[in-house]
Amino acid sequence: MNILVTGGAGFIGSHTLIELYKAGHTAVVVDNLSNSNPVALQRVAEIIGVTEIPFYRVDIRDREGLERIFAEHKLDACIHFAGLKAVGESVEKPWEYYENNIGGTLTLVDVMRGHGCKNIIFSSSATVYGDPAEIPITEQCPKGQCTNPYGWTKSMLEQVLMDIQKADPQWNVVLLRYFNPVGAHPSGRIGENPNGIPNNLMPYITQVAVGKRQELGVFGNDYPTPDGTGVRDYIHVVDLAAAHVCALQAIGRKCGMGIYNIGTGKGYSVLDMVKAFVKVNGVEVPYSIKPRRAGDIATCYCNPSKAKAELGWEARYGIDDMVRDSWHWQRQNPEGY
Numbered sequence: 218m219n220i221l222v223t224g225g226a227g228f229i230g231s232h233t234l235i236e237l238y239k240a241g242h243t244a245v246v247v248d249n250l251s252n253s254n255p256v257a258l259q260r261v262a263e264i265i266g267v268t269e270i271p272f273y274r275v276d277i278r279d280r281e282g283l284e285r286i287f288a289e290h291k292l293d294a295c296i297h298f299a300g301l302k303a304v305g306e307s308v309e310k311p312w313e314y315y316e317n318n319i320g321g322t323l324t325l326v327d328v329m330r331g332h333g334c335k336n337i338i339f340s341s342s343a344t345v346y347g348d349p350a351e352i353p354i355t356e357q358c359p360k361g362q363c364t365n366p367y368g369w370t371k372s373m374l375e376q377v378l379m380d381i382q383k384a385d386p387q388w389n390v391v392l393l394r395y396f397n398p399v400g401a402h403p404s405g406r407i408g409e410n411p412n413g414i415p416n417n418l419m420p421y422i423t424q425v426a427v428g429k430r431q432e433l434g435v436f437g438n439d440y441p442t443p444d445g446t447g448v449r450d451y452i453h454v455v456d457l458a459a460a461h462v463c464a465l466q467a468i469g470r471k472c473g474m475g476i477y478n479i480g481t482g483k484g485y486s487v488l489d490m491v492k493a494f495v496k497v498n499g500v501e502v503p504y505s506i507k508p509r510r511a512g513d514i515a516t517c518y519c520n521p522s523k524a525k526a527e528l529g530w531e532a533r534y535g536i537d538d539m540v541r542d543s544w545h546w547q548r549q550n551p552e553g554y
């Protein structure tokens with residue numbers, strides 16, 4: 218299939234491009250580069266052995282820009298990564314988050330249907346479960362109260378896409394609820410490249426390890442978890458990327474509506490991650506315990522068996538691979554791209 222990949226220059230998008238080409242698909246990337254660097258796309262092209270990947274520096278809110286892309290390419294489906302994703306920033310700038318994420322998706326979907334392209338895979342998030350009603354989280358678990366506008370954009374866009382599919386069953390819509398993506402391509406050529414101070418645990422750890430930051434702050438050690446620190450379902454980004462290829466196969470089988478948790482099903486604490494990083498990579502990661510971060514929950518990990526049963530997908534990489542590949546990328550690219 219020929220796939221429109223929105224946000225394809227970003228962290229998850231760039232890794233997914235590799236898995237798409239490996240599976241025999243081709244891609245056209247649209248990205249406004251608001252949170253990414255075009256060097257990522259050059260490196261993806263090197264890894265897959267093509268001269269370049271068709272790329273449009275276009276904002277998904279730009280209807281004419283999208284129309285031009287659809288006029289120039291026959292596109293079978295869209296994998297829709299483009300969006301703003303910084304939780305804290307979304308609290309400061311809610312309008313910008315709703316306008317970019319929701320406005321952008323509404324425009325994208327409208328242009329898609331205008332061109333008869335009614336297949337979409339959407340990047341959703343475990344955040345839609347709020348403080349989850351059950352652990353491990355299954356897709357049956359009710360959606361919850363999000364603690365920030367970013368989370369609400371995901372929750373609302375899920376509803377928008379479900380309603381569109383219900384009204385027009387020609388649509389195939391796959392919502393992938395990602396848990397905590399970490400790691401990098403094993404080549405060390407592409408990886409996570411946050412702007413400024415990282416919000417997320419793994420890029421913070423790698424920046425401490427490489428000497429860019431003094432120490433990791435561990436946000437709370439008094440949660441009801443085995444060691445008191447927050448527990449999450451970390452998933453290697455290459456596994457996550459592969460889930461999109463499986464979702465495309467489901468679209469090929471005319472799946473209609475599908476919702477899947479994409480995680481490993483294993484929960485690791487902040488200190489588990491730090492210890493694994495130190496053990497596998499032989500580097501120090503100084504840390505100190507800080508107060509809890511507002512909005513954080515104690516424990517979040519999924520039951521990924523629906524994705525295995527219906528998509529034939531399951532995670533293959535473990536915690537040691539995640540910490541090894543995260544470090545490999547950071548060490549080779551101390552300043553990012």
Ligand code: NAD
Pocket residue numbers: 223224225226227228229230247248249250251252253275276277278297298299300301302317321340341342343395396397398
């Ligand atoms: P990322 O910021 O690296 O990638 C997103 C890309 O979208 C960036 O390249 C950015 O420039 C682009 N973009 C943003 N707004 C755009 C617009 N209006 N038009 C065109 N391009 C635009 O983020 P990522 O980690 O690769 O995440 C990809 C998707 O997965 C996002 O939708 C994110 O919300 C979702 N997600 C991420 C995580 C995570 O922890 N990384 C977890 C759950 C869900």
Ligand code: UFG
Pocket residue numbers: 302304342343344368395396397416417418419421433434435436437446447448449487510513
């Ligand atoms: N943490 C620290 N120190 C840090 C950063 C994080 O102790 O410097 C802790 C957090 O308190 C939490 C764990 O590490 O216990 C993971 O935190 P992240 O910020 O890496 O990830 P979150 O689970 O908070 O959030 C991630 C994504 C969100 C998404 C959410 C649910 O960043 O976009 O998963 O899918 F909404």
